[in-house]
Amino acid sequence: MKKERNASSEASKAPGRSGVLVLHGPNLNLLGTREPHHYGSTTLAEINRALAHRAEAAGVLLEAFQSNHEGALIERVHAASAQGIGYLIINPAAYTHTSIALRDALAGTGIPFVEVHLSNVHAREPFRHQSYFSDLAIGVISGLGSDGYLLALEYILRRMASE
Ligand code: DQA
DSSP states (O other): OOOOOOOOGGGSSBTTBOOEEEEEOTTGGGTTTSOHHHHOSOOHHHHHHHHHHHHHHHTOOEEEEEOSOHHHHHHHHHHHHHHTOOEEEEEOGGGGGTOHHHHHHHHHHOOOEEEEESSOGGGSOGGGSOOSSTTTSSEEEESSTTHHHHHHHHHHHHHHHTO
8 A cells, every 4th residue: 555645636536535545355465376367467566556656657646455344445435535535446356246335335425436357257157247336337447457457547547637
């Protein structure tokens, strides 16, 4: 997790809102060794580092948070709202397919978000085809590996720049 403190208010979603929070759901701490045929060999630390570098170059605050606990992720969403975070990038991992509670946290705070999956969930088991998040998301990136996070950030940075 890295915090950059030089975010400009012009780069925020709305007056008083700035910064990007990247949320990683359960088991994503195992990236690098976890089922590399599905998730690749890039570690979570490497993903977070690449995101932090890109955000820093744009002068935008970026934080990342991973948890294996549903309640911790929900509380981080609530805190993001109180903190004035402008956008979220979220890979809810297995909670994608199960968590109405995390969905409700996103709906309740109204923070715009991009949903990211490393694997193409639609090319996998039928239970992965349903997401409790996609209809609320600005957009969904699935199957582009760790590049998906960077592409989501690129989109958010462009959007921030035009706000
Ligand atoms: C995942 C896909 C989910 O179905 C799975 O439970 C994960 C990771 C992905 O990034 O491809 O943990 O969200």
